Every structure is written in structure tokens, then in C-alpha cells.
Amino acid sequence: MVEQDFILTSYNNAIDSGKVKWSSPSNIALVKYWGKREHQIPENPSISFTLSNCKTVTEVTFTKKESDSYSFEVYFEGEKNEAFKPKIQTFFERIEVYVPFIKDYHFKIETSNTFPHSSGIASSASGMSAIALCLMSVEEKLTEIMMSKDYFNKKASFLARLGSGSACRSIEGELVVWGQNKSTESSDLYGIKFDGEVHPNFKNYQDTILLVDKGEKQVSSTVGHQLMYGHPFAHQRFEQAHENLANLKAILASGDQKAFINIIESEALTLHAMMMTSMPYFILMKPNTLQIINKIWNYRNENDSNICFTLDAGANVHVLYPEIEKESVLEFIKNDLAAYCQNGHFITDHAGNGAELIKK
Ligand code: DP6
Numbered sequence: 001m002v003e004q005d006f007i008l009t010s011y012n013n014a015i016d017s018g019k020v021k022w023s024s025p026s027n028i029a030l031v032k033y034w035g036k037r038e039h040q041i042p043e044n045p046s047i048s049f050t051l052s053n054c055k056t057v058t059e060v061t062f063t064k065k066e067s068d069s070y071s072f073e074v075y076f077e078g079e080k081n082e083a084f085k086p087k088i089q090t091f092f093e094r095i096e097v098y099v100p101f102i103k104d105y106h107f108k109i110e111t112s113n114t115f116p117h118s119s120g121i122a123s124s125a126s127g128m129s130a131i132a133l134c135l136m137s138v139e140e141k142l143t144e145i146m147m148s149k150d151y152f153n154k155k156a157s158f159l160a161r162l163g164s165g166s167a168c169r170s171i172e173g174e175l176v177v178w179g180q181n182k183s184t185e186s187s188d189l190y191g192i193k194f195d196g197e198v199h200p201n202f203k204n205y206q207d208t209i210l211l212v213d214k215g216e217k218q219v220s221s222t223v224g225h226q227l228m229y230g231h232p233f234a235h236q237r238f239e240q241a242h243e244n245l246a247n248l249k250a251i252l253a254s255g256d257q258k259a260f261i262n263i264i265e266s267e268a269l270t271l272h273a274m275m276m277t278s279m280p281y282f283i284l285m286k287p288n289t290l291q292i293i294n295k296i297w298n299y300r301n302e303n304d305s306n307i308c309f310t311l312d313a314g315a316n317v318h319v320l321y322p323e324i325e326k327e328s329v330l331e332f333i334k335n336d337l338a339a340y341c342q343n344g345h346f347i348t349d350h351a352g353n354g355a356e357l358i359k360k
Helices: 085-095 124-142 149-163 165-169 221-226 234-254 257-276 287-303 323-340
Strands: 017-031 046-064 071-076 105-113 175-178 191-193 206-210 308-311 317-321 346-350
Touching: 017 124, 017 165, 017 234, 017 257, 017 308, 046 124, 046 165, 046 206, 046 234, 071 085, 085 124, 085 149, 105 124, 124 149, 124 165, 149 165, 149 191, 165 175, 165 221, 206 323, 234 257, 257 308, 287 308, 287 317, 287 323, 317 323, 323 346
Parallel strands: 071 105
Antiparallel strands: 017 046, 046 105, 046 175, 046 346, 175 191, 206 317, 206 346, 308 317
């Protein structure tokens, strides 16, 4: 599908008001998106596990108004929130051409997260995808033609991408690919459910998020992506992501856990290496991040385990492991890793099936 396919040309705005509600999860990238062009087009393909417990629940109430400008209010966890408004304003500006009805209605956006607000977990993926899905439900109500589930999901992902790139990977599960590549069905415009074979070893994969640093992000993702402009290693990095995705596709099918670990950990460290070698440069890992990584490596060697780690653009560690090791790894996390987390906090999660419509 191309951009034009997502432009809504006719709709019935006779509906005066309504309410829609979605829950949308966060996701964790295995091959990382880092670097983008104008209009939120990724420089390289990425693939992620959709999460299950870490999600945003958003209710949108829409009321007819004069069609002149955007009008919306945001409530976060029950309280009016002004801080989120500029990001949503930018989002509305980017998507107006695709959902022109956003000027015909006033939107009350009430949102909350299942994970603690200041956990350092990026809420933009779950938050932006939840709003995108709500707007798609509004579109569905305003159009007379039945919309296919495929179109609904693709356009939701397309809109979410314009809010935050990684948000386009939160609509479906358990694995989603975003960004054109030769190995899988894909698009730069939206995320697509991974079409390859997935060995049982990689089903319901576990992700425990160790909250090493709950503070504000040191580098916002907008600034972070910009660091890839003129980066001396950018070209090689983008090529590497293509290769890693192609190799990962074969690994996911074969069930080769050691090969999986090599790609996942290398991707995480490459992401951080890109930040360390940018101008300006950043170190986003904390001493406890490194302590945890070393503990994970020791545990893996001593127990012949398939545990591994990945990182986002921050100090927190995502501990990934197969479902079969759930009990033993959780014991290890509680006994040996929790001490390196802020206030001992960690969140247990696992791969999930994507966003859900919440019916009244
Ligand atoms: C390191 O999606 O947050 O988590 O498009 O500017 O909103 P924007 O960036 P964002 O970047 C996420 C980067 C990452 C890797 C990933 O999720 O693929």
C-alpha cells in the first residue's frame, strides 16, 4: 500500500459524539531502528517482540465542533496533563491529511499506563499507537463502507508511525517487522506481522525489564535519531541491520538459540556503540547496566542457559529468555539482578498479540 491509500476522502460527520477505547502494548526491538529520514521513514528495517503487560490504555471521547482548528485535552492517570500536548499537536498536524475529521471534533484523550510513569520505559510506542487505534475506530464510525481488519491495522500502524516510529510495531504481535527489506514482507510506512516461520523455542518469549535508571531520558529519541546524520559508521550500520534481519529470519525458523543470542546482544551493543561514536557522544549505560550484563553472561555459561539481554536508548536492561526457563531465570533475577535495579524494581513481561479494543 502507498500513502495515498490512507487518505480518507469522504466520511459522514453527522455523528455528534462518541467514545472509543483501546489498550496498546509497548514493544522491544531485536533489530533496532536507529536513524530516520523525513516523514518518519526508517533508515533501516527493524523487528520487535510486541509486549503484553506493559501497555497504555486510552479512551477518546469525541464531540462535534466547528471545523477550524484542532481541539483536544489530555488526561494522564486521571489528571489533566499539559506536558503531552505539544507531541499530540505535532502528531495531529502530521496525520490530518489522512484523518481530516480530526478538525471536526473536540477530543478528550484519557490515558494511563500499566507500568509506573517514571520507570524509564518508553511510553511513546504504546501511547501513540493507542491514540492511532482510537482515531481508526472513530474513522470506522464515520465511514459507511466496511473496513477490513487488514486495512484497519495497516492504517493504525501508519498513523502510529507518524506519532513515533517504533509505535507502528505495537498494533499486532508477537513479532512485527517495519522497514523495507529483501528478506520479509515489509514496508517503510507501517509495521507488518512477521511472515516467517517461528520455531517453538521462540514462542511466548519472556522479557523482564530491569529498571536500572528511572530518570528522564538523557537523549530523547528525536535527538538520538538525528545523531545518525553524518555519523561516520551510519552506512555500515544500516547495512548490518539488513543482514541481521535476514539472518534472524532463518534463526527464528530453525530455533537456533545461540545464534539468536549473538544477534540480539550485538544489536543492543551496536545501538549503544552508535551513541558513543556520535558527535556529540553519549554513554547511556550506567555502571549497574554493565554489572547486569556480566552477571547474565556468567549465569548463561554456568547454567547452559539461553538467557540474553537487549537495551533501548537508556540504562534499563531487557532480559530475554525462553518460556521453558521462566522459573529458574526469575529466581536468578530476584536473587542476583534485582539488587542492581533502582529500588529493586523490575517488570516481568512476555511476547503478546498486540492491541485490544476495549468494549463497554
Ligand atoms: C532505541 O520510536 O522512540 O527504541 O520515531 O523519534 O519517536 P521516534 O523514535 P522512537 O525510537 C526508538 C528507538 C529504539 C529502537 C527501536 O525501538 O527500534
